[in-house]
Structures are given as C-alpha cells and as structure tokens.
Amino acid sequence: MEIKTLEDIKLNLTERSKINDIDFENLSFGNVFTDHMLVCDFVNGQWKQPEIMPYAPFTIEPSARVFHYGQAIFEGMKAYKDEAGDVWLFRPEQNFARFNKSAVRLAMPEVPEEVFLGGLKKLIQIDKEWVKRGDGKSLYIRPFMIATSSGVIASPSNNYRFMIILSPAKSYYSGEVKVVIADHFSRAANGGIGAAKAAGNYSAQFYPTKLANEKGFQQIIWTDDATHTKLEEAGTMNVFFRINDTLYTAPTSERILDGVTRKSLIELAKKENINVEVRSVLVDELVAAAKDGSLKEIFGAGTAAVVNPIAGFAYKDEYFELPKVEKSYALYLKEKLTNIQNKVADDTFNWTVKI
Amino acid sequence: MEIKTLEDIKLNLTERSKINDIDFENLSFGNVFTDHMLVCDFVNGQWKQPEIMPYAPFTIEPSARVFHYGQAIFEGMKAYKDEAGDVWLFRPEQNFARFNKSAVRLAMPEVPEEVFLGGLKKLIQIDKEWVKRGDGKSLYIRPFMIATSSGVIASPSNNYRFMIILSPAKSYYSGEVKVVIADHFSRAANGGIGAAKAAGNYSAQFYPTKLANEKGFQQIIWTDDATHTKLEEAGTMNVFFRINDTLYTAPTSERILDGVTRKSLIELAKKENINVEVRSVLVDELVAAAKDGSLKEIFGAGTAAVVNPIAGFAYKDEYFELPKVEKSYALYLKEKLTNIQNKVADDTFNWTVKI
Ligand SMILES: Cc1ncc(COP(=O)(O)O)c(C=O)c1O
Numbered sequence: 001m002e003i004k005t006l007e008d009i010k011l012n013l014t015e016r017s018k019i020n021d022i023d024f025e026n027l028s029f030g031n032v033f034t035d036h037m038l039v040c041d042f043v044n045g046q047w048k049q050p051e052i053m054p055y056a057p058f059t060i061e062p063s064a065r066v067f068h069y070g071q072a073i074f075e076g077m078k079a080y081k082d083e084a085g086d087v088w089l090f091r092p093e094q095n096f097a098r099f100n101k102s103a104v105r106l107a108m109p110e111v112p113e114e115v116f117l118g119g120l121k122k123l124i125q126i127d128k129e130w131v132k133r134g135d136g137k138s139l140y141i142r143p144f145m146i147a148t149s150s151g152v153i154a155s156p157s158n159n160y161r162f163m164i165i166l167s168p169a170k171s172y173y174s175g176e177v178k179v180v181i182a183d184h185f186s187r188a189a190n191g192g193i194g195a196a197k198a199a200g201n202y203s204a205q206f207y208p209t210k211l212a213n214e215k216g217f218q219q220i221i222w223t224d225d226a227t228h229t230k231l232e233e234a235g236t237m238n239v240f241f242r243i244n245d246t247l248y249t250a251p252t253s254e255r256i257l258d259g260v261t262r263k264s265l266i267e268l269a270k271k272e273n274i275n276v277e278v279r280s281v282l283v284d285e286l287v288a289a290a291k292d293g294s295l296k297e298i299f300g301a302g303t304a305a306v307v308n309p310i311a312g313f314a315y316k317d318e319y320f321e322l323p324k325v326e327k328s329y330a331l332y333l334k335e336k337l338t339n340i341q342n343k344v345a346d347d348t349f350n351w352t353v354k355i
Numbered sequence: 356m357e358i359k360t361l362e363d364i365k366l367n368l369t370e371r372s373k374i375n376d377i378d379f380e381n382l383s384f385g386n387v388f389t390d391h392m393l394v395c396d397f398v399n400g401q402w403k404q405p406e407i408m409p410y411a412p413f414t415i416e417p418s419a420r421v422f423h424y425g426q427a428i429f430e431g432m433k434a435y436k437d438e439a440g441d442v443w444l445f446r447p448e449q450n451f452a453r454f455n456k457s458a459v460r461l462a463m464p465e466v467p468e469e470v471f472l473g474g475l476k477k478l479i480q481i482d483k484e485w486v487k488r489g490d491g492k493s494l495y496i497r498p499f500m501i502a503t504s505s506g507v508i509a510s511p512s513n514n515y516r517f518m519i520i521l522s523p524a525k526s527y528y529s530g531e532v533k534v535v536i537a538d539h540f541s542r543a544a545n546g547g548i549g550a551a552k553a554a555g556n557y558s559a560q561f562y563p564t565k566l567a568n569e570k571g572f573q574q575i576i577w578t579d580d581a582t583h584t585k586l587e588e589a590g591t592m593n594v595f596f597r598i599n600d601t602l603y604t605a606p607t608s609e610r611i612l613d614g615v616t617r618k619s620l621i622e623l624a625k626k627e628n629i630n631v632e633v634r635s636v637l638v639d640e641l642v643a644a645a646k647d648g649s650l651k652e653i654f655g656a657g658t659a660a661v662v663n664p665i666a667g668f669a670y671k672d673e674y675f676e677l678p679k680v681e682k683s684y685a686l687y688l689k690e691k692l693t694n695i696q697n698k699v700a701d702d703t704f705n706w707t708v709k710i
C-alpha cells in the first residue's frame with residue numbers, strides 16, 4: 001500500500017454539479033447518485049492510487065470474474081448533517097471492519113483504512129451539499145468491491161476494483177410491512193457466506209421474496225436452513241421480537257449479518273432499561289406467543305430502514321396480526337437512535353464521527 | 356419476444372481476426388476469447404434484438420444490480436470439431452433448460468430458445484475457425500446473464516444483459532488432484548441456490564478452497580451443510596465414488612448442480628454394464644471403504660474437465676491415498692464419452708447436435 005495520506009487521492013472533479021436537477025423531497029431509495037465517486041484498483045497484489053472522479057459508467061470485460069463467480073461485496077452506511085451544517089458518520093469503523101471480514105471470506109484483498117475511511121471522508125467532503133437535513137434525510141453510502149480479472153475459470157480474481165458511490169436518501173420503507181416466516185427457502189448455509197455482505201446472498205432472496213410479494217407480504221424472515229425452526233434475520237435487516245416486555249434477537253453466526261443497527265439497538269435498549277436477550281427465538285415460540293397475546297412487537301433493524309415495525313406475519317398459511325401497542329419499543333428505540341444519528345441528542349456512546 | 360429466426364440477429368463483424376495471434380498449443384483455460392460475442396438486452400419486459408459483435412469490454416453503471424445483489428447466472432458447454440471439419444454441440448438443450456431454471460431461481464427473465472440456442476449456433480458458425488481438433492481441444496462456450504439496472508436497493512433488476520463468449524480450450528486440469536472433504540465450510544444451503552449455476556455459489560467456495568490449496572489440496576468435496584455427513588459435489592464437478600465394482604453418485608437436489616456430464620456418465624455406465632447407484636454416500640462410509648480397501652476410485656465429472664480422477668482425499672487431518680487400479684472406470688468412461696463428443700464413436704444416444 002502506497003496511500004499514506006488523503007493527499008494521495010487523485011482528484012478529477014466535475015465541471016457542472018447535477019445537484020440542482022434533483023428533487024430532494026421526492027427521492028426513491030438508491031436511484032440518484034451524487035456528482036462524484038471514488039475508484040481504487042487492486043492490481044498485481046497492490047492497491048493503486050485512489051481517484052475521485054465524476055460518477056459515471058465504466059468499462060469492464062465480459063469475462064470479468066465478478067459476472068461469473070460472484071466475487072462482490074459491499075457496505076451500507078449513512079452520513080447525516082447536523083444543525084450547524086457539519087456532516088457526521090455513524091460508527092464507520094464497524095462497516096470498515098465488516099467490509100474486510102467479507103473480503104476475507106470471499107478471498108478478496110482487504111481494503112486499507114486510508115482508502116476506505118479516508119477515501120470516504122474525502123468523497124463526502126467534496127459532495128457535502130448532497131447531505132440534507134431533517135425528515136429521515138441522509139446520504140446513503142455504498143462502498144463495494146468487485147473482481148475485475150478476465151477469465152472464465154472458477155478461481156479467485158487477481159485484480160479488483162473498490163468503489164464508493166453516494167445516494168441521497170429519505171427513509172427506506174413506507175407503508176405496513178407484513179412478513180412471511182421461511183419454511184422452505186433459505187438465504188444462507190452453515191459454513192457459508194451468510195455473515196458476509198456478499199452480493200450472492202441477496203440474489204438467493206429475490207425469488208422467494210417475489211413469491212411472498214405475490215401473496216401480499218413485503219419481506220421474509222429467514223430461518224436456519226437445516227431445520228427452519230430458528231428465526232434468523234430479514235432480507236436487509238436483523239430482527240427483534242418483543243415478548244411481554246423483553247426484546248429478543250438472534251445471536252450473530254456464520255449465517256447472520258452482524259448488523260450495526262442491531263448492536264446499537266441492543267446497547268440503547270440496555271441503557272434505557274429495556275430487557276434485551278440475545279438468543280434464538282424458535283418459530284414455535286413465536287406462534288405460541290402470538291396466540292397467547294404475549295407477542296407485542298416484531299421489528300427489523302438496518303441502516304437503510306433504521307427500525308421497521310412489522311404489522312403481522314404468516315407461517316404455513318396461518319396469518320398473525322400484531323397488536324397495536326401503546327408504548328412501542330420499536331418507535332422508542334428508533335427515536336433514540338435517530339436522535340443520536342442526527343445530532344439532536346447527546347451521543348453518550350461516542351458513535352458519531354465528524355467528517 | 357420478437358426474435359423469430361436467426362435473420363433477426365444483428366451482425367457487426369470484426370475487420371481483423373485475432374486468430375493468427377493465438378498459440379492453440381499453449382492455451383490456459385478460459386483466458387483467450389474468440390473474435391465475436393453475442394449480446395442481447397432485456398429492457399422493459401422484452402428481449403431486444405440480439406447482436407453479434409467483436410469481443411470487447413462494455414460499459415456499465417457502478418450501481419448496476421449485478422455488482423451489489425449478485426443476480427448473475429451462467430452456463431458452460433463445449434463445441435467439438437469432427438474429422439470432416441463440422442462443428443458439434445453436446446446436449447445443448449440440457450444447458451439451455453438448466454440456464455432458464457437458474458434464471459427462475461434468481462428472479463431473472465428466461466432467455467428464449469432462439470436467442471440462447473439460435474444465437475449460440477450463429478455465433479459459433481461465425482467463429483468456426485476457432486474450434487480445433489484433437490488432444491482434448493474444444494471450444495468452451497460461456498453463456499451468461501447479468502442484472503444491469505441501476506440502483507442500490509435490494510430488489511430484482513428490471514433490465515438484464517445476456518451474453519455468449521467463446522474461449523478455445525484444451526483439457527482443464529493437469530496433474531494429480533487431491534481433495535479435502537468439507538467438515539465445516541459449505542457451498543449451498545437447503546432451500547438455497549446451490550442447484551442454480553449462480554455466480555454467488557462460486558464466490559462461497561474460493562476461501563475454503565484457498566485454505567485447502569495451502570495444505571496441498573486442489574479441490575474440496577462439499578458435504579451437506581446441516582450435518583457434513585453426506586458427500587455432495589466438488590467446486591465445478593459432480594463426484595463419483597467407486598466402491599468395489601459399483602459407482603455411486605449423490606442424487607441431485609436443491610443443493611447440487613444437475614450436471615450434464617454426470618447424467619451422461621450414468622447412462623454410459625449403464626450401457627457398459629457398470630453398476631451405478633444414485634444415492635448419497637456418507638463420509639463415514641467413504642472412510643471405512645478407504646480403510647478396508649474397497650474404495651477403488653473417486654472422480655469428478657464436469658464439462659470443463661470431463662472426467663477428473665482423484666488421487667486421494669483428506670478428512671479431518673487424516674489422508675487417504677487411492678489405489679492405482681488396473682481397469683479404471685474413470686478413464687474408461689472418459690474415453691467413451693470423449694469419443695462420442697469428438698465424433699469418433701457412434702453417438703447411439705443422440706447427444707450430439709451439428710451446427
Ligand atoms: C442481510 C442483512 N442483515 C442485516 C442488515 C443490517 O445491518 P446494518 O444494521 O449494519 O445495516 C443488513 C444490511 O443493511 C443486511 O443486508
């Protein structure tokens with residue numbers, strides 16, 4: 001690695017910003033990108049000089065390994081603007097560490113901190129105007145890495161491209177979310193790549209999710225693939241279950257993504273004196289709790305949606321509607337968390353990092 | 356679908372063939388591509404006109420779904436030249452059917468036969484000179500499809516690109532192949548995408564394979580991820596075990612690719628009066644057979660390698676060397692199969708299709 005300081009990032013800035021063409025009040029998630037992106041290539045065992053350049057398509061070989069053997073990983077994080085106009089990241093070192101864990105699991109090179117975090121900060125400084133304030137607004141950050149070597153032979157690539165693209169965002173989900181509990185399909189294997197933020201994991205989810213959508217459900221809660229008895233996580237969210245006044249969430253494992261929102265909510269809940277237990281909840285237990293009325297809430301937790309209350313779940317052709325609770329843990333914890341992220345509450349955890 | 360005949364394929368041919376630059380005696384697998392490729396885009400719910408054009412890099416959005424959510428599938432097949440100079444495919448309808456099964460599992464559109472098989476034949480006619488004869492030579496054919504819509508939101512793409520690229524090939528493997536029996540890592544989940552030829556499956560294998568390589572083993576034989584007791588398949592090959600004079604191979608399942616070579620070898624073995632049983636072989640059974648001397652052979656079967664004899668296997672730090680057998684089923688069946696493929700034996704099965 002030659003990159004030692006941010007001065008080592010090559011800058012090639014746009015002559016005309018697109019920002020005035022954007023309607024920030026009517027954004028659909030993940031579709032609009034800012035003026036610039038960061039690109040850094042790994043060639044012959046070395047990371048080259050990163051470059052910040054105008055966001056644009058790039059050329060790639062039809063035989064690039066990413067298209068054939070799926071070496072592709074990513075992260076998802078957000079930047080927030082405070083009242084003074086300063087921009088903040090939320091626990092970025094967590095995403096950086098997880099990205100490199102994903103890289104190892106997919107036999108890809110680890111990205112140096114100067115490129116990932118240093119590059120990210122520099123890029124956001126340049127596109128600072130794209131970070132808006134209020135109403136769930138933020139800048140969604142998508143670092144990713146793909147295998148670029150040519151060759152249709154099933155072995156790891158030699159060359160890779162790391163990129164960061166930025167997308168202005170409002171809140172992710174809208175409307176009621178109903179889920180299906182998986183009883184046949186799975187997203188991850190024991191000893192597989194479920195704990196990595198690998199592109200291939202998502203491709204496994206789309207078809208079962210489409211089947212669920214056709215029945216009027218928006219998401220699936222995945223179960224362990226061996227027995228389909230343990231509740232694990234949703235497509236892009238970890239999941240919490242509130243039974244009576246205790247919150248439960250599955251332990252992370254090789255099959256489950258170690259979500260930053262999940263771990264932050266666990267710490268927040270503890271601080272707020274909400275009982276939280278990290279253990280597998282069984283499907284049977286959930287159904288029983290739904291039947292006897294002790295199941296109060298289910299919610300997803302992830303960077304994009306932050307906290308996403310779930311209105312009901314289906315399991316094997318039975319549907320269970322969740323009660324309307326008065327003091328929702330989901331909404332309470334969401335407010336606590338977004339207040340920290342948006343810098344309107346004290347960040348006693350030291351989670352936020354100023355750019 | 357508007358494509359009805361091969362006349363509907365747009366031709367944009369190269370002005371200068373690269374063929375004279377290629378040393379066909381010294382090819383490494385999957386690294387050299389012929390003069391042309393086929394490209395066909397799926398846009399707004401419709402397949403557009405396919406185009407055959409010079410093999411070249413293409414441009415794509417950094418936010419294309421394939422890079423983030425892994426919607427990417429492929430096939431691997433070969434074309435062979437007979438003594439008269441005619442070019443033949445081997446059971447191409449099998450690859451076509453499997454491709455569309457993979458497409459369904461990954462929530463991608465099915466490719467019409469006129470585009471997949473029609474396009475393939477037209478492309479190979481144009482690059483016919485690249486198909487060489489003898490010495491394991493063939494033309495490796497790589498149809499694939501990727502998700503091209505822009506947007507970092509975890510849902511299926513609207514747009515897709517189907518492509519076919521061609522690579523002149525010699526035999527795939529060289530040297531002795533020793534394998535490790537997986538006792539922790541896995542390539543596929545129950546209810547997952549293991550039976551699809553999906554890019555994501557391969558990305559899961561590289562890291563464990565790298566660990567195996569470091570210990571002097573070339574490949575891994577995967578086991579079921581729930582118990583690691585059943586032998587399943589290798590990275591790019593189905594696997595056969597010969598115990599005494601019976602061949603065993605695992606049944607195909609949601610976790611295992613339904614290989615064309617595997618099913619052809621089963622039929623060939625039956626014709627040649629070799630006992631073949633389709634059932635799961637347990638790891639314990641394999642170890643016991645290795646110990647008591649009844650294990651005679653293990654071999655992989657796949658398009659690239661055709662048949663690949665395995666010299667020994669490791670399981671949990673014990674290594675078992677396979678005996679040298681006099682009449683190897685692996686080599687016998689390989690010869691029978693390649694003779695059919697190379698059109699030097701009668702094709703009583705009607706497997707070969709002339710282009
Ligand atoms: C599969 C999966 N689970 C959980 C999460 C939540 O993780 P985080 O809170 O770090 O965004 C994500 C990412 O958003 C995910 O893709």
Ligand SMILES: Cc1ncc(COP(=O)(O)O)c(C=O)c1O
Nearest residue numbers: 591592593612614615616657658
């Ligand atoms: C995982 C896997 N198993 C088995 C095979 C063998 O299939 P086929 O004989 O159709 O090439 C392949 C493909 O080559 C494969 O990728």
